[in-house]
Amino acid sequence: MRKINPHDFRVARRGTSREINRQIVLNLIRAHQPVSRADLARLMNVRRGVASLLVSELLNEGLIFEGALGEAVGRGRRPTFLYIDSRQRCVVGVDIRASRTYIMITDLMGRQLGGVSSFQSSKDVEVLIQELTKRVRQCLAEYKEIGACEGIGVVVPGMVDPAAGRVLHAPTLGWRDINLRDPLAAALGNPVQIENSGKACALAQLWATRSDVVASGNSVFVSVSDGVGIGIVVNGEILRGRHNTAGEFAHVPLSIDGPRCSCGATGCWEAYISNLATLSRYFGRDLSDRKPHASETAAFTVEDLIARARAGDPKALAAINSTARYLGLGLASIINVIDPARIYVGGEITTAWNLIEPIVRAALRERTLTDFGGATEISVVPAEEHPRLRGAVALVAAPAFAAPMVA
Amino acid sequence: MRKINPHDFRVARRGTSREINRQIVLNLIRAHQPVSRADLARLMNVRRGVASLLVSELLNEGLIFEGALGEAVGRGRRPTFLYIDSRQRCVVGVDIRASRTYIMITDLMGRQLGGVSSFQSSKDVEVLIQELTKRVRQCLAEYKEIGACEGIGVVVPGMVDPAAGRVLHAPTLGWRDINLRDPLAAALGNPVQIENSGKACALAQLWATRSDVVASGNSVFVSVSDGVGIGIVVNGEILRGRHNTAGEFAHVPLSIDGPRCSCGATGCWEAYISNLATLSRYFGRDLSDRKPHASETAAFTVEDLIARARAGDPKALAAINSTARYLGLGLASIINVIDPARIYVGGEITTAWNLIEPIVRAALRERTLTDFGGATEISVVPAEEHPRLRGAVALVAAPAFAAPMVA
DNA sequence: GAGTATATGTTCCGTGTTAGGACAAATTCT
DNA sequence: AGAATTTGTCCTAACACGGAACATATACTC
Numbered sequence: 001m002r003k004i005n006p007h008d009f010r011v012a013r014r015g016t017s018r019e020i021n022r023q024i025v026l027n028l029i030r031a032h033q034p035v036s037r038a039d040l041a042r043l044m045n046v047r048r049g050v051a052s053l054l055v056s057e058l059l060n061e062g063l064i065f066e067g068a069l070g071e072a073v074g075r076g077r078r079p080t081f082l083y084i085d086s087r088q089r090c091v092v093g094v095d096i097r098a099s100r101t102y103i104m105i106t107d108l109m110g111r112q113l114g115g116v117s118s119f120q121s122s123k124d125v126e127v128l129i130q131e132l133t134k135r136v137r138q139c140l141a142e143y144k145e146i147g148a149c150e151g152i153g154v155v156v157p158g159m160v161d162p163a164a165g166r167v168l169h170a171p172t173l174g175w176r177d178i179n180l181r182d183p184l185a186a187a188l189g190n191p192v193q194i195e196n197s198g199k200a201c202a203l204a205q206l207w208a209t210r211s212d213v214v215a216s217g218n219s220v221f222v223s224v225s226d227g228v229g230i231g232i233v234v235n236g237e238i239l240r241g242r243h244n245t246a247g248e249f250a251h252v253p254l255s256i257d258g259p260r261c262s263c264g265a266t267g268c269w270e271a272y273i274s275n276l277a278t279l280s281r282y283f284g285r286d287l288s289d290r291k292p293h294a295s296e297t298a299a300f301t302v303e304d305l306i307a308r309a310r311a312g313d314p315k316a317l318a319a320i321n322s323t324a325r326y327l328g329l330g331l332a333s334i335i336n337v338i339d340p341a342r343i344y345v346g347g348e349i350t351t352a353w354n355l356i357e358p359i360v361r362a363a364l365r366e367r368t369l370t371d372f373g374g375a376t377e378i379s380v381v382p383a384e385e386h387p388r389l390r391g392a393v394a395l396v397a398a399p400a401f402a403a404p405m406v407a
Numbered sequence: 408m409r410k411i412n413p414h415d416f417r418v419a420r421r422g423t424s425r426e427i428n429r430q431i432v433l434n435l436i437r438a439h440q441p442v443s444r445a446d447l448a449r450l451m452n453v454r455r456g457v458a459s460l461l462v463s464e465l466l467n468e469g470l471i472f473e474g475a476l477g478e479a480v481g482r483g484r485r486p487t488f489l490y491i492d493s494r495q496r497c498v499v500g501v502d503i504r505a506s507r508t509y510i511m512i513t514d515l516m517g518r519q520l521g522g523v524s525s526f527q528s529s530k531d532v533e534v535l536i537q538e539l540t541k542r543v544r545q546c547l548a549e550y551k552e553i554g555a556c557e558g559i560g561v562v563v564p565g566m567v568d569p570a571a572g573r574v575l576h577a578p579t580l581g582w583r584d585i586n587l588r589d590p591l592a593a594a595l596g597n598p599v600q601i602e603n604s605g606k607a608c609a610l611a612q613l614w615a616t617r618s619d620v621v622a623s624g625n626s627v628f629v630s631v632s633d634g635v636g637i638g639i640v641v642n643g644e645i646l647r648g649r650h651n652t653a654g655e656f657a658h659v660p661l662s663i664d665g666p667r668c669s670c671g672a673t674g675c676w677e678a679y680i681s682n683l684a685t686l687s688r689y690f691g692r693d694l695s696d697r698k699p700h701a702s703e704t705a706a707f708t709v710e711d712l713i714a715r716a717r718a719g720d721p722k723a724l725a726a727i728n729s730t731a732r733y734l735g736l737g738l739a740s741i742i743n744v745i746d747p748a749r750i751y752v753g754g755e756i757t758t759a760w761n762l763i764e765p766i767v768r769a770a771l772r773e774r775t776l777t778d779f780g781g782a783t784e785i786s787v788v789p790a791e792e793h794p795r796l797r798g799a800v801a802l803v804a805a806p807a808f809a810a811p812m813v814a
Numbered sequence: 815g816a817g818t819a820t821a822t823g824t825t826c827c828g829t830g831t832t833a834g835g836a837c838a839a840a841t842t843c844t
Numbered sequence: 845a846g847a848a849t850t851t852g853t854c855c856t857a858a859c860a861c862g863g864a865a866c867a868t869a870t871a872c873t874c
Contacts, residue, residue, distance in 0.1 A: 001809040003613055003643040005624055006438035009431050011451045012424035014832045014859055020419040020814045021861090024411055031413035038822055044418045050861060052823060075871035076821025159777070169777075206410055217412055218649055232744075234641050236410040241746020242625055243779055248743040251776055255662040255674070256736060265774050267662070329663060336655040337639075337744060339648020367672050369658055370566070370576075372650055402408040403814040407427045421830055421861045428832090445851055457832060459852060482842030483850025 010406050019404045025054045027401055029064055029082050036079030084109055088147035092136055093392030094154040098172040104389040105139050108397050113143055116386060125178055133187040151191040153395035155200040155388050157227060159245055162195050193395035198223055198247060199238050200391025202231025205344050207394045218340045224347030228270040232338055249334055254326060272326035275302045275348060282319035302348040324356035328363025335373045346381040353380045417813050426811045432461045434808055436471055436489050443486030491516055495554035499543055500799030501561040505579040511796040512546050515804050520550055523793060532585055540594040558598040560802035562607040562795050564634060566652055569602050578669060579633060600802035605630055605654060606645050607798025609638025612751050614801045625747045631754030635677040639745055656741055661733060679733035682709045682755060689726035709755040731763035735770025742780045753788040760787045
């Protein structure tokens, strides 16, 4: 039951019905392909005539194409299968992180076309943009046979104003109010979309065709890494809030008297579960003096810690188990506030999921208010799926499939 | 950018455009009344003909009526003003709390018709339903001249399944899996809607005509009382989550090692800021042994405490100031997660708002991640506005104005 | 192998809705 | 009294879905 905002509404025009049904057809083809016109008519509960007209419109626009004829199940004419046309279009995803910047190229469905390339991130924004431009050009040149590039999606660990194309604040990169979109778009001659990495990860899961199987209009993505990035999906839409800063569970406290966090406050969830926090726990050092030990933590990673834990190092296991417990306690808060159908968890710590899951679950159950809250599905997203890069790609690929804004 | 759920979508039918525009007209009349057909056409950017047709449909259905002719501003024919027809319809709101149950009767616009009556809540559900039925009948009999009752809205401090009409768990009432709707509806012969009180309060603010002035598609209602009830509005819609249990910021911890909360966990926000917590702080007692002191806290209320603080009792002031600080710290989490345009705060503690606001603000700024987050508007909703009862009424009155579900 | 049954995709017409403009009615200004 | 202007209605056009008929393609049956 949504309220119509009497100061910002969209009147239904003559073509609005068509626009709505067109997007539904597009989404159904995406979710069910290969699929015939008759299938679509059945799925939508409209006459075949209507489905045919909608399909021919999409064919004319080149968004879908007719493939081979399917096998007739019983007797009767064989259906002509329809597919999303992702052949001659590609998207580039870029993931900018403090240490390295990653690049991936995919088709319109988000299917990876090549490997992931990367280069060291320069601290200087100008230099980084130049290097990035060069690399993206190279990448596109490699796949020249694939026609037009639909756009470049860029994700950044920090606060972003996507409408303005600006990075407002990215602490780990040391950026403040940087216009990232326009220089890139000008240099590359393609549209550029930028977004916070946590939100993009959530978007990637939302638009993954796999998510069409599970009902996941409400979900949360938690990425545990150097920092903790979070994206929340409500009613099939990213929760943005008034300033696109919603979702910051990372800085909700577990204990206001807890360890100091990079955000300046104390006891934030992030200060308990980030990779730095886990490593500091292992080394028995306080997080607040993390700067001097940056080199140390750079050399010794959470993966190393997990390896030691698996090898039987009790201190390593204890550090990881603590993180697991705090992870679960924080997830409980997310469940109590959002009540999502599913939580996706990414980050290095998930490589130890079989070790930590029972502890995470137990801690989670400790603080969830309801039994079904405690049973909320948790899916691990391995690093090999490149959730941030997929999110970057979704920034460009998803809008074509989005529901029209109406009423 | 909303994703269309390929397993649950609504195709646009022949009448969908009309349905959408009809609701827009209804909302515009509600927000701008008195208003003419020509005004509506201008507001909606459609031809006067279309507006006329939509209006005549609403006239036929009796949802609006034509009032007196307005004064012509310049020259030209005088407009006929249109109004929401709330004359011959009424709604009853019911607020069930542990100690007392309150009843209010309003017109369809939520305008109060009489005073608020109340009676002591029986612990026995059967008895309570009987008593409630009697009282609602009395109330309706008093306003017999007002035609049909559109329905009864009931709010309950606990977990509710509105679709099933059941109260799943209401700790303060001691209820578990109670079908509240059907017995009431059967006894009264009117539709009954039930909802959690926090969510209903948020709904009431969303649908208050006043809210049409401020842009409040994203807002949060925090009601601080015996417990802490919270309702979140995202994109003009109550955040429900998968099981209608979303919004429970009350049980997000401030410190996991903090005082025991009634929910069983420790350190919940509620355990720091509920009236019981504030009073316990004053009396220097632990909350965990609150049961024996129930009579004491019943006799001595937060209002009394505030009176003492205003009279100069330093201990009383200290207790209130602590609550203020914890209130602010928790509000910061809400801002970091939801980033609402506005937070509404209700409950007894708000009668001391002029005392506590600076402390709340300071604590809030301490933990909000951004400057504009720290500047989030906070509106106090005084008890005289009866937010819970207005929420109960909104449960019945609002659906007629809601946006149609599409795509 | 011809005929029948059945499924797919197209086409045509009916109905409902917005789009655009003409027109009568009502009011003020000159 | 007449011109100008605004409101509200009405008529036609354009465009969408709704429904059914029809051509096409395939498999089954005799």
